[in-house]
Amino acid sequence: MAVRPVLKMGERSLLERSLELEQFGTEELDQLLRDMWDTMAAENGAGLAAPQIGVNLRVVIFGYQTNPRYPEAPTVPETVLINPQITPLDDQTEEAWEGCLSVPGMRGLVPRYLRIRYQGFNQLGDLIDREVDGFHARVVQHECDHLDGVLYPQRITNMAYFGFCEELENNEYLQPQPGDDL
Numbered sequence: 001m002a003v004r005p006v007l008k009m010g011e012r013s014l015l016e017r018s019l020e021l022e023q024f025g026t027e028e029l030d031q032l033l034r035d036m037w038d039t040m041a042a043e044n045g046a047g048l049a050a051p052q053i054g055v056n057l058r059v060v061i062f063g064y065q066t067n068p069r070y071p072e073a074p075t076v077p078e079t080v081l082i083n084p085q086i087t088p089l090d091d092q093t094e095e096a097w098e099g100c101l102s103v104p105g106m107r108g109l110v111p112r113y114l115r116i117r118y119q120g121f122n123q124l125g126d127l128i129d130r131e132v133d134g135f136h137a138r139v140v141q142h143e144c145d146h147l148d149g150v151l152y153p154q155r156i157t158n159m160a161y162f163g164f165c166e167e168l169e170n171n172e173y174l175q176p177q178p179g180d181d182l
Helices: 027-042 134-147 165-170
Strands: 047-049 059-064 076-088 093-100 103-113 115-121 127-133 162-164
Touching: 027 047, 027 059, 047 134, 059 134, 076 134, 093 134, 103 134, 103 165, 115 134, 127 134, 162 165
Parallel strands: none
Antiparallel strands: 047 059, 059 076, 076 115, 093 103, 103 162, 115 127
16 A cells, blocks of 8 residues: 655645646556555545646546545546546536645535536546536546646635635534545
8 A cells, every 4th residue: 555645735736737648558657546546545535636646647536436525425436537638518517515635624615517528548548438417527627627736726716615624614614524625
């Protein structure tokens, strides 16, 4: 098990656009993905982007059968998504609370497209092409934002709905959650 440290907001590299991955099926990629899955599991995350562990490549992972931090959320298939492209399927957006392993202990109300199509490749270079909605779509958009150097607080439209989880819960913005991060 290789759990890597998760970079926190304020780290300059989290604000950079990541580079396209050019070689699939390599031992280096396999090791990166093992480390990402181990790190995400250790943090009880729903997703993780390579830049969050200091690797400037367009690689994200996401998915779970159950997640203690999102007990109400439906299953999201465990997915490796490399060099992703996201296309909104319509203009409909939805605001929901998000957290992030790189912004620990905080949450914000973030608008996201409700329905998207995402395309990219798995670790072997096989095409992935899915249309999704709801929480699945939110997780993909959140993780892919990391690849463009965007952290969720940059998407918040009303900063009155951004704060520390404990304070948001005490002021009844949020229901208490077992965890706070995507």
